[in-house]
Amino acid sequence: MPPMFRALAHHNYRLWAGADLVSVTGSWMQVLGLNWVVLAQTGSATAVGLSVMTSALPAVVLAPWAGALADRIDPRRVIVAGHVGHAALAVVLALVVATDAPVAVLYPLTVLSGLISVFEGPALGRFGAMVVPREHLGNAVSLGSLINSTGRVLGMSLAGVLAATVGSPALFLVNAASFSAVLLAIALMRPVELHPLAVSAPDRAGIRAGLGYLSRRRTLLTLLALGFVLSGLGRNYQVTMAAMAEGPLGAGSSGYGVLSAVFAVGTVLGGLIAARMRELTLPLLFGAAVISCCLQALSGFSTSLIGFAVMILPIAVGAVLIDTITSTRLQLDSDEDMRGRVMAAQNMVAAAAGAVGAPLLGWLCEQLSPGMALLTAGSVTLAATLLALSATRRRSRAAVVADHPPLVSTAA
Secondary structure, eight states: OOGGGGGGGSHHHHHHHHHHHHHHHHHHHHHHHHHHHHHHHHOOHHHHHHHHHHHHHHHHHHHHHHHHHHTTSOHHHHHHHHHHHHHHHHHHHHHHHHTTOOHHHHHHHHHHHHHHHHHHHHHHHHHHHHSSOGGGHHHHHHHHHHHHHHHHHHHHHHHHHHHHHTOTHHHHHHHHHHHHHHHHHHHHSOGGGOOOOOOOOGGGOSHHHHHHHHHTOHHHHHHHHHHHHHHHHHSOHHHHHHHHHHTTTOOHHHHHHHHHHHHHHHHHHHHHHHHHOSOOOHHHHHHHHHHHHHHHHHHTTOOSHHHHHHHHHHHHHHHHHHHHHHHHHHHHTSOGGGHHHHHHHHHHHHHHHHHHHHHHHHHHHHHTOHHHHHHHHHHHHHHHHHHHHHHHHHHHHHHHHHHSOOOOOOOO
C-alpha cells in the first residue's frame, strides 16, 4: 500500500472510508439543495446564513454533554441512532420542498438535524480513531478530508443534474438513502481488528472534568480559538460565493454552481496534499492560514467569475489543510479518555462560528458589498492567525527554557 493511502491497509477502515464517501456525497447534495432553495425563495444572503445558523445552534449549547457521552459509551450505538434520525429528517425535507412550503418551515427541521449532529459528531470521531492504529490516525484524518472533498465534488455535480432533471426534492431523498451505507459498514466490520480507546474513569468523567482538562492545555485552546475565527469569517463560503455570484459577478445560479464546483476541486487537492504528508505540524497550519487569509482579502477585488474562481481554488486547498491539521493535532495531542470532549469542543467552536459567522457575513455582504465583506473578513482572520502564531512561539520558547534553564555561576 503506498504511504499516501496506508490507512486503507486496514479492512475496517476500507469499509468506513467507502461508507463515508457515499454518506458525504448525499449530505453535500442536500446542503446545496437546501441553500439554493432558501436563496431562490428569499433572494437574501442573510437568509442563507440564518439557515446555516439554525443547524449550528444545538452544538453551541449541547456539545459538552455530547462529548461526555461519547467518552463513556460505545460510539456505534450513537452513530446508528443518529443516522436513522438523519435519514428520517431528509425524507421530511423532501416532502416540504416538494410542496413548496415557506422557508420558515425549513428552519425547525435544520435545528433538529443539528441536534442529531451534535451528539453524533464526537461519536463519529472516536469511532473513526478505532478503525486504525494510532500511528495511522493522522493519515486516516487526511484521507477523511479527501473523502469529504471528493464527496463534495460528486454531491455538487450530481445535485445539479438531479435538480435540473427530476427536481430538488430528489436531492433530499438520495441523502436519506445514503445513510444506509454507514450502517452496513458497521455491521460488516471485524470486531477483533478494532482499536478500542480508553473510556473515562469516574473521576475524569463529565463536563467539568473535560473543561478542567482543556483549561490546562494552552495549545489546544489556541487551536480552538483560531478555529473559531477562521471558520466563522474565513470558511462560510456558501454565503459569500452566493452573494458574489448574484451581485458583482452577475453570474446567477449557474455561476454559483461553477464556484461551488471549483471550491470542491480545491478541497480534493488539499486532501491529496495532506495525505501525502508524513507529519502534520503547527508551522504548516499557520503557513496555510496566512496564505488563505491574504487570498480571501484579495478575492473581494475580483470582477469576473473566472478571476474569483482562480482565487477560490487555493483558498479551498488551504481550508482543507487547516482543518486536517487542526483535527489531527487535537486528537493526537489529547488523552484518549478525553478525546470525545475535546472533539465536542471542536464541534461546538465550529458550530458557534457558523452561527455567528454565516449571518454576519451575509449582513456584511448586504450592508457593505460582497467584495468589502471578503476584504474585511480576510483582514480579521489574518490578524487572528498572526496572534495565534505569536502566542504559540512564546510558549515554545518558554518550554525550551524550562527544560534547559541557563547555568548560574556560583563563583565568588
